[in-house]
Amino acid sequence: MEFLLGNAEPINQEVEELSKVLVARFGLSPRKKDGNAQLHKLLLQLYERKKEANR
Numbered sequence: 001m002e003f004l005l006g007n008a009e010p011i012n013q014e015v016e017e018l019s020k021v022l023v024a025r026f027g028l029s030p031r032k033k034d035g036n037a038q039l040h041k042l043l044l045q046l047y048e049r050k051k052e053a054n055r
Helices: 015-025 035-053
Strands: none
Touching: none
């Protein structure tokens, strides 16, 4: 398995900007037309897994 990490730097310290930078660094930015919907599903799944792990 090969991981390709992008190079992105945050412009400011707002939560939205930092989250966009993290998504870009992990290579999760949408590349297809419906990529935003798939990305939203992925982020929801990651959030749910994090909640389960913290219980």
